[in-house]
Amino acid sequence: MNSVKLVTFEFNSNPPKNQLLSAAKLYCEIWQEEPWNEEWTIERASDKLTKILSREGSLLIFAMINDEVCGFVGGKPTTTEELDERTKKSLADTLNPNEIFSIAEIGVGNTQRGQGLGKKLLGGMIERVSPDNDVRVVLHTDIKAESAKRLYASLGFRDTAITDSKVPTHTYWIR
Numbered sequence: 001m002n003s004v005k006l007v008t009f010e011f012n013s014n015p016p017k018n019q020l021l022s023a024a025k026l027y028c029e030i031w032q033e034e035p036w037n038e039e040w041t042i043e044r045a046s047d048k049l050t051k052i053l054s055r056e057g058s059l060l061i062f063a064m065i066n067d068e069v070c071g072f073v074g075g076k077p078t079t080t081e082e083l084d085e086r087t088k089k090s091l092a093d094t095l096n097p098n099e100i101f102s103i104a105e106i107g108v109g110n111t112q113r114g115q116g117l118g119k120k121l122l123g124g125m126i127e128r129v130s131p132d133n134d135v136r137v138v139l140h141t142d143i144k145a146e147s148a149k150r151l152y153a154s155l156g157f158r159d160t161a162i163t164d165s166k167v168p169t170h171t172y173w174i175r
């Protein structure tokens with residue numbers, strides 16, 4: 001863990017090409033795993049990661065070992081309208097009237113897991129977007145994603161049991 005360096009990108013910035021490629025490779029590997037079973041191409045993964053930075057207030061953090069990305073977390077401010085769209089009103093009602101920041105992606109390469117890196121990435125992002133704990137942080141995850149659920153619980157998130165209308169096996173967690 002000592003040799004891991006965190007690199008942060010803000011709204012409208014572009015990660016260097018070699019870092020983006022490395023992150024996109026990791027992204028493809030991670031989402032192939034259970035329970036996700038998703039097939040991504042490097043191109044689509046790169047697009048997904050860079051699009052996170054298209055909204056004011058967004059952040060993307062890469063964990064680097066030498067020139068390789070071994071973990072990432074990304075998120076952006078969101079609105080109650082967008083959450084309404086995903087959860088058919090129930091979650092936005094719970095969160096109103098706070099500012100809301102949505103975690104879009106988090107992943108750690110499987111050889112680096114269990115050493116506190118996920119907590120460092122997500123904890124660092126929360127510290128940055130909600131230093132006084134006045135911004136609600138939301139994310140959704142699969143009900144079978146045990147490692148992710150433990151990470152979220154360890155950072156004070158709670159499972160609302162409110163499901164995502166687009167992915168019914170995902171529930172929203174808030175903090």
Ligand SMILES: CC(C)(COP(=O)(O)OP(=O)(O)OC[C@H]1O[C@@H](n2cnc3c(N)ncnc32)[C@H](O)[C@@H]1OP(=O)(O)O)[C@@H](O)C(=O)NCCC(=O)NCCS
Pocket residue numbers: 030106107108109112113114115116117118119120140141142145146147148149150151152154
């Ligand atoms: C979820 C994920 C990011 C966790 O990363 P990580 O670096 O292994 O997590 P950490 O080592 O920082 O662990 C954070 C906490 O969760 C717990 N935890 C994480 N994975 C665990 C596991 N498999 N079993 C038991 N506890 C686990 C740790 O014990 C720790 O709790 P503590 O602080 O109370 O001791 C990683 O497993 C991953 O990338 N999984 C695949 C992608 C994914 O599921 N992303 C989330 C999508 S919503």
